[in-house]
Amino acid sequence: MPDQSPPRLSEIVPAESTRLGAPSDRRAFLTNASALTLAIPGLGAALAGCSPAGTERPIDSVQTRAAGSPDSTAAALAQHNSDSRLDSSVLKGARHGATSATPQATRGAAQVAFRRYDPALPPLAPGGRLQLNWHARETPVRIREDTVVAGWTFEGDIPGPIVHCRVGDTVEFTLTNDAEIPHSMDFHAAQVDPKVAFRSVPKGQSVTFTFRPKWAGAFMYHCGTAPVLMHIGSGMYGAIIVSPREPLPVAREFVLVQSEFYLADAANGVRAFDYQKMLATMPDYVVFNGRPNQYIDAAIRVKVGDRVRFWLVNAGPTHACNFHVVGEQFDTVYLGAPPASAIRGAQTWAVAPGGGTCFELLCDVPGQFPFVNHGFGHGQKGSIGILIVEP
Ligand SMILES: [Cu+2]
Numbered sequence: 245m246p247d248q249s250p251p252r253l254s255e256i257v258p259a260e261s262t263r264l265g266a267p268s269d270r271r272a273f274l275t276n277a278s279a280l281t282l283a284i285p286g287l288g289a290a291l292a293g294c295s296p297a298g299t300e301r302p303i304d305s306v307q308t309r310a311a312g313s314p315d316s317t318a319a320a321l322a323q324h325n326s327d328s329r330l331d332s333s334v335l336k337g338a339r340h341g342a343t344s345a346t347p348q349a350t351r352g353a354a355q356v357a358f359r360r361y362d363p364a365l366p367p368l369a370p371g372g373r374l375q376l377n378w379h380a381r382e383t384p385v386r387i388r389e390d391t392v393v394a395g396w397t398f399e400g401d402i403p404g405p406i407v408h409c410r411v412g413d414t415v416e417f418t419l420t421n422d423a424e425i426p427h428s429m430d431f432h433a434a435q436v437d438p439k440v441a442f443r444s445v446p447k448g449q450s451v452t453f454t455f456r457p458k459w460a461g462a463f464m465y466h467c468g469t470a471p472v473l474m475h476i477g478s479g480m481y482g483a484i485i486v487s488p489r490e491p492l493p494v495a496r497e498f499v500l501v502q503s504e505f506y507l508a509d510a511a512n513g514v515r516a517f518d519y520q521k522m523l524a525t526m527p528d529y530v531v532f533n534g535r536p537n538q539y540i541d542a543a544i545r546v547k548v549g550d551r552v553r554f555w556l557v558n559a560g561p562t563h564a565c566n567f568h569v570v571g572e573q574f575d576t577v578y579l580g581a582p583p584a585s586a587i588r589g590a591q592t593w594a595v596a597p598g599g600g601t602c603f604e605l606l607c608d609v610p611g612q613f614p615f616v617n618h619g620f621g622h623g624q625k626g627s628i629g630i631l632i633v634e635p
Pocket residue numbers: 396426427428467468469475480
């Protein structure tokens with residue numbers, strides 16, 4: 245087992261900040277990148293990623309104006325989406341200094357309390373119908389006792405709330421954007437036209453769409469506004485768990501969302517998410533449910549004889565989660581939609597960024613079992629917890 249002590253701030257970053265640009269520059273970058281995306285799909289992402297000289301061509305063939313109303317953002321919104329299909333890997337040479345440190349994301353950071361993220365799978369909504377009215381919020385989030393991050397969030401937390409439904413249920417979803425920068429919602433459990441449903445909404449506006457999940461599984465949701473890397477990397481993701489119509493074996497069910505944190509140095513008591521570090525793909529933390537090592541400090545507890553089911557979503561944005569439970573074996577890993585495609589006796593299974601997998605183990609031995617990302621360069625950075633099996 246590795247050393248479980250979390251890394252100190254001074255071990256992660258140099259004491260002196262050298263990367264933060266002027267706040268006005270950062271805001272200008274983000275607002276321009278997102279707003280251009282709203283008005284001109286493809287072009288926004290391309291400009292956000294290109295050099296100031298703007299020598300790169302737009303990467304989308306969509307018309308650059310909304311038909312009939314060349315200057316209307318509202319008209320553009322009606323026709324264009326969030327560019328969620330424009331992967332941030334196509335962004336090159338983004339300007340330095342882009343971080344999540346918007347005024348809303350940093351204000352009042354000192355007053356934000358640490359709160360453990362409850363990993364328990366919430367119960368199903370009655371009647372097979374979920375009505376979700378969520379808000380995109382830029383707000384500080386305390387991820388450790390000594391660390392507050394400038395989060396871009398769904399509903400004020402990182403990850404956003406766990407959604408639980410069954411195959412064929414109806415999910416009615418509305419996203420209202422309270423934040424300065426445009427945001428959007430992309431549910432991987434949905435089959436909808438992304439240009440309509442997943443479009444970005446500016447401050448004060450809403451988008452509503454309805455879907456009925458077709459497959460069971462652990463699915464990611466995330467903001468798809470360009471640059472997608474920046475919006476996922478700043479906290480806008482979570483899990484929607486779709487249970488099959490036929491109940492799975494009785495189990496204690498938990499949800500783990502792995503994600504990476506790429507943080508700038510602290511400024512005014514807040515560490516912003518840093519776009520350049522996201523591109524460099526060397527995270528400061530890799531975590532389950534938004535806080536490094538939180539389930540070491542407050543373990544997940546079950547009883548001998550319990551079947552435990554982990555619904556694991558890897559929000560990335562970039563690295564795999566190589567899931568493993570020390571001292572145990574998964575008696576079942578569902579490669580497809582549960583209960584189909586189950587394999588037996590797996591030790592470690594990699595979950596891709598943007599993917600999800602359902603794991604089961606039978607806890608017939610008492611003890612303390614670390615669950616880890618067995619890619620230990622990541623596990624060492626916080627994607628580790630303890631499953632306590634009580635006699
Ligand atoms: Cu967003």
